[in-house]
Amino acid sequence: MVRFISVCLGLRLWFVCIIIGIWKLLKQKGAGWMDIRVGDVLELKKQHPCGSRNWLVLRVGMDFRLRCQGCGHELMIPRSKAEKSVKKIKRSEEAQP
Numbered sequence: 001m002v003r004f005i006s007v008c009l010g011l012r013l014w015f016v017c018i019i020i021g022i023w024k025l026l027k028q029k030g031a032g033w034m035d036i037r038v039g040d041v042l043e044l045k046k047q048h049p050c051g052s053r054n055w056l057v058l059r060v061g062m063d064f065r066l067r068c069q070g071c072g073h074e075l076m077i078p079r080s081k082a083e084k085s086v087k088k089i090k091r092s093e094e095a096q097p
């Protein structure tokens, strides 16, 4: 038991680091979480070279797969990056509960 406690104390710094890391991650998630679904059209802050700002969501997960509505270009970007650059979510089905 004493050994266990000393190990715990030795790892305390690590625990604090990990807890802070998780807490920050959760906080970030909570603040920036967006309800983005397949079929949604995202209006991004940054304009694509073709002139369009609208991207159709083809797949969601850790990464988003988006298709440019202007030129049809497809790309994968990490969720965090996508959420930061989204200006507006346009959902075709307005009658969602």
Ligand SMILES: [Zn+2]
Binding pocket: 048, 049, 050, 051, 052, 068, 069, 070, 071, 072, 073
């Ligand atoms: Zn484009």
